Amino acid sequence: MSEELYLAETQSIEHDSSVDAGIQECLYIGSGKSFITFAGAGSGKTYSLKKALDFLAARYSDSFSRQGKQIAVVTFTNNAADEITDRIEQSPIFAVSTIHSFCWAAISGFNEDIRKWYLDSIPITLANVQDEEQRGRGTGKASEARKRTIIRLNEKLKWLAESRSFIYDPNGVNSSPDALSHADVLKIFSNFLTTKPMMAEVIVNKFPFIFIDEIQDTNKDVVSAFFELQETKSDKVVIGLFGDTMQRIFGGGEPELGKTKPNGWTAFVKKMNHRSARRIVGLGNQIRSEDDKRKQFAKDGVSEGFVRYFLLPYGISDKEETEANVRKTMAAITGDAAWSNTDSEETAILLLEHKMAGRRLGFDDLLNKLSKSDKIKDRIFEGQNAELNFFSGIVFPLAEASRENRRAELMAILRESKSPLLEASVLDANKSDPLERARAAEQLFRIVVSNDKVSFREVLEVLAQQKLLRIPEKLQSFVAASKEIEAELESPQTGIAKDAGANPEEHDNSEIEAWADALETPFFQIQNYRDYIEDNSIFRTHQGVKGNEFERVMVIMDDDEAGGFLFSYEQYFGVKELSKDSQKKREAGEETGIDRTRRLFYVTSTRAKNSLAHVIYTSDATKVRHNLIERKFARDDEIIEC
Template sequence: MTQDLFLAETRPIDHDNKVDAGIRECLQIGSGKSFITFAGAGSGKTYSLKEALDFLKDQHSTDFARRGKKIAVVTFTNNAADEIKDRIEQSSIFAVSTIHSFCWAAISGFNEDIRKWYQEKIPADLADLGEKERKGRAGKASEARNRSINRLTEKLEWLNVPRSFVYDPNGVNSSQSSLSHADVLKIFSNFLTAKPMMAEVIVNKFPFIFIDESQDTNKDVIGAFFQLQKAKEDQVVIGLMGDTMQRIFGGGEPDLGRTELEGWVPFDKAMNHRSARRIVGLGNQIRSEDDGRKQYAREGASEGFVRYFLLPYDVADKDTIEAQ
């Protein structure tokens, strides 16, 4: 019994090849088939993304370059964007960026629309802060609220005349004219759903949009893309890739990958090409209390080892003990 503990089942290396074939079937303009691929670590999600991009490059490279269209590949982190750039062949039709850079590129220059968005949002924020201040007690929280009230009041006055806005995806963005990281996502989500012209611009420029690390992508942004797919299903194909158990940042859509989405084709990659059988089995045991997703190890994978270290919380030399 002990020998079989966490020993995952195995499958042939090509067990998930049908997934890549299914994704290719979706990658036809007018197919109305956007898709979602959620799978565990080591399943080859990035490989599937590369296969899809290579397929689209073969199909559309010349035409897209001539017409100024691009294939958007959106990630959450700079590291993920760099990894994708390293894996794909350079082509002018690929636009690889973080979600913040993508959203800013879409709304940059719409200064009057951004100003009006703030003029509608700030009074609501001030009312909310004022209500909390009336109900709250004196102290550090009250001091923070009053600083926010003063800052927002000053910004509202600053917005009385036309302004130009700036944003640095990798910066602090502390000036009056700078958009915060959070506001860039909120403004993009609002514009994409409330301004038909924005949706038209996006699908005309990006007939294919891939969102990697979508478990971390802001839920308002994901919701906006859901609405875009529903409204423009004959003009755009959107592919979401991710893993609920690899969520690092807050603010994502909590049910993404757990429930079926109307109008979206789900794909499940069940393999773990990276880990030994016991590592895969341990992961399956952990996931059994979450989304229940089960992985298989490769045929021929080693059994591997799982070791537990139970130490008092106040032990200072944990690394030394683990090394022993």
């Protein structure tokens, strides 16, 4: 059997240099040459974007600065925006932002237009929901949800009867009537850009060049609006799109992008993989052969690399030990002892769901308790839950500094978090020793946190009783304050302050109940949670590593433990049949879970530079083995049944 199915062809590292030259030919005002750059895994997409920006800076920096014009660089996430900002020259001609921030900046201040948009769109949504309710059974959770939606939409229409101003919270925390949701910001922008000529004129005058990264995940209505902008303003704006349709992970992206392109656009394709060994590039090519059939080359002189599949049955009780043994086996196969080093920054273990990381890292008890509230669950891993941030970002560092007697760090944390014990009135009350109360409180706090099994509730109580920190409003109801402390709550200087940004209607019963249970769990689970969300652990999610690369990667595929419904490796590897609904979607040319899983399989398989281990928990190892070999994803000797 031909090795070209398993090992990618090689080419010179300069193979794609013509792409960057072609992009630069588009980069002058009035060129009319907007473009799409398709760049697969490891092909240097960000490098090409940076080259384009450097080229523009050299050509237009002075004139744009005088004219107040900028080059817009629009990304999908804050992390991506930060990465691009770090790579480019710090210049006022670059405006780097997320897609949501860009769209909000464009529509911000158009309050009457936004109000009219809602007055036009809400009745349509309301009519659809009312129709669904009339056709439904009128009972059950779905009906209850529809009825609540009908009430909410009618209330919104009443609120909109008067002129209003609107705001946008990029963190999505503000739920007041005047706050726009992420989705509405994109919808309104797309509508305004295509229906209000003045907005289009303002944007192209301000941004003669607009680059959009991760275009495959960008909302399809926004993409369509930019296509229309280019069509009507091609003499004034150049739009550059960068992405890879095979790495579309999030919903809402344009599924047809890459299969066709708008008229008048130039398409560039980067074919070199600068990241991975030949075997790994070859696997990526074989996965894509069932989709868009794009192929990549590996670099001349790159190693062959390693790919292995470990097939394990469902129901294994000690997965941590099993997976540790897999890493030992990979160390032996590759001769790379770092496979056994869980502290290596060049090793990643990719998990399908966050809860799988929680169990492996030891914060599953906290996670399970908080996940009982859907409102909290949705924000646990976005770093947007104020109470979790309080414990992970303030209380835990304070506990570590106290336990290790790092006095300077401890005082810095108290000052930065505006400890009530460092208020002027407290310090002035004992001028002979202003920090006496703070030292005494910290000593009592140290006694509590010296217990490795201390609960969140015990930690919270000592903080409140000693007034070391200001307690977030939603946690105050769990604090058994003394009468003396209750009296001092009236003092704006020394009391336990309410969260100034808290919204009274935010008191959700499910949140209170979830925190009531979570506070009984061991406090030091917060360290593992913090390490995970800050990417300081070996574990990542399958979806969260797009764009990242590691020397060695182990992918955990476990539908049973993940318990999700968007992806199914059991279906993808032929163990389970497609549902009737999925079969209908496939016959209609619509996306199915297998399509989403294929893209996820591609993303995870192409993160590794040199060695890749797929750990597949399955109900039928024989079927998976046959499927892997039949589809040329694996040679026979690359599959290990455990």
